[in-house]
Amino acid sequence: MSLLDHNIIWATINFLVLMYLLNRFLYSPVMKIMEERRAKIEGDLDHADREREKANELRQEYKTKLAGAEEEARRIIEEGYQKAQEKREEIIASARQEAKREQERARVEIARAQAEARAVLRDEISDLALLAAGRFLQRKLTGEEHEALMEKVVQELPQEVGGSP
Amino acid sequence: MNYIHFATFDIQAESGAQPIFEIFGWPVNDTIFIGWIISLGLVLFSIVVTRNLALRPGRLQNAIELLLEYIIDTTEGLLPGGGKKFLPFIGTIALYIGISNLVGVLPLAKNPTADLNTTVAFGLTVFLVSQGYGMQQKGLWRYIKGFAEPVFFLLPINIIGELAKPISHSFRLFGNIFGGSVIIALAAFFVPGFIPVPFMAWFDIFIGLVQALIFTMLAIAYISVASE
Numbered sequence: 438m439s440l441l442d443h444n445i446i447w448a449t450i451n452f453l454v455l456m457y458l459l460n461r462f463l464y465s466p467v468m469k470i471m472e473e474r475r476a477k478i479e480g481d482l483d484h485a486d487r488e489r490e491k492a493n494e495l496r497q498e499y500k501t502k503l504a505g506a507e508e509e510a511r512r513i514i515e516e517g518y519q520k521a522q523e524k525r526e527e528i529i530a531s532a533r534q535e536a537k538r539e540q541e542r543a544r545v546e547i548a549r550a551q552a553e554a555r556a557v558l559r560d561e562i563s564d565l566a567l568l569a570a571g572r573f574l575q576r577k578l579t580g581e582e583h584e585a586l587m588e589k590v591v592q593e594l595p596q597e598v599g600g601s602p
Numbered sequence: 603m604n605y606i607h608f609a610t611f612d613i614q615a616e617s618g619a620q621p622i623f624e625i626f627g628w629p630v631n632d633t634i635f636i637g638w639i640i641s642l643g644l645v646l647f648s649i650v651v652t653r654n655l656a657l658r659p660g661r662l663q664n665a666i667e668l669l670l671e672y673i674i675d676t677t678e679g680l681l682p683g684g685g686k687k688f689l690p691f692i693g694t695i696a697l698y699i700g701i702s703n704l705v706g707v708l709p710l711a712k713n714p715t716a717d718l719n720t721t722v723a724f725g726l727t728v729f730l731v732s733q734g735y736g737m738q739q740k741g742l743w744r745y746i747k748g749f750a751e752p753v754f755f756l757l758p759i760n761i762i763g764e765l766a767k768p769i770s771h772s773f774r775l776f777g778n779i780f781g782g783s784v785i786i787a788l789a790a791f792f793v794p795g796f797i798p799v800p801f802m803a804w805f806d807i808f809i810g811l812v813q814a815l816i817f818t819m820l821a822i823a824y825i826s827v828a829s830e
Binding site (some may be wrong): 440441442443444445446447448449451452453454459460462464466467468469470473474477478479503543 | 625637694
């Protein structure tokens with residue numbers, strides 16, 4: 438028995454055919470799926486990167502918007518405060534005016550009442566004085582005397598009862 | 603003397619390759635036939651495994667991918683850029699030689715690698731591939747000039763060295779596996795009641811795996827050296 442014979446041909450054919458078949462049924466499909474997985478992972482990572490970027494942008498946008506909204510709110514509050522202040526001033530001013538008007542009216546009223554009272558008092562006093570004088574004289578004064586007396590009394594009167602203010 | 607003669611005869615039958623049938627008048631050894639069965643098994647296994655590959659691998663697919671990646675990475679270490687290109691070649695050598703070295707533990711199965719025809723077939727193929735790849739990578743002139751380096755008179759030594767590679771490559775594997783099976787056959791012959799489990803574990807499994815690794819690594823190294 439020789440160590441090397443025709444069997445080397447069978448062995449070589451076996452090797453080559455096995456290599457072909459394994460390449461077709463084992464290496465190629467497995468390498469393909471590994472490549473697919475690699476591509477998928479890469480794609481996923483890229484996608485994740487993109488998403489993160491997008492999220493960052495969105496966040497930035499929201500931040501800007503939020504800042505804008507805060508600014509707006511402050512402005513509105515400020516404005517409201519300003520308006521309220523103005524309104525307050527206005528109200529106070531109008532109230533003050535009203536009060537002044539009221540005061541004025543009251544003063545006029547008082548003056549009017551005073552004048553009225555003074556007139557009434559003068560009449561009363563003149564009547565009273567006339568009566569008293571009549572009694573004192575025990576006679577009725579004539580028209581002329583009466584007038585003269587009245588004049589005299591009135592002339593003396595303002596110093597005590599109140600003349601012109 | 604008679605005893606020894608009887609023993610050697612028996613060992614031939616036990617561990618040497620025996621022709622079992624003929625194709626076109628050419629004999630087919632039992633070792634070669636077992637090699638065919640191994641190849642068939644590998645192909646069927648591949649078909650079953652790759653029938654439903656998924657992006658999220660199962661245990662089996664994971665193991666296969668790990669093995670192929672290991673082969674690619676090992677090749678890449680010695681032959682940068684050649685990992686995927688040489689996967690069919692190196693992977694087939696690793697798988698086929700590995701299983702052929704281990705199959706001897708099964709009863710009635712001989713190692714295909716205990717037949718010089720198998721190992722020389724692989725050794726020669728590796729030789730042809732390495733020389734061809736070297737020629738392709740370096741160009742014909744640089745390839746030929748490579749034999750006359752570093753000095754011209756080393757040309758015959760370089761050629762002999764190159765030709766010695768496939769011989770040592772295939773005879774190392776053959777010797778280790780055949781020797782192992784001879785020792786196991788001897789042990790089984792002289793101590794028939796003793797099941798040579800430790801022998802088989804050592805020669806068939808450990809030596810078998812180591813030799814498969816060595817054969818594969820050398821194949822990569824030869825291709826790498828020839829292309830530089």
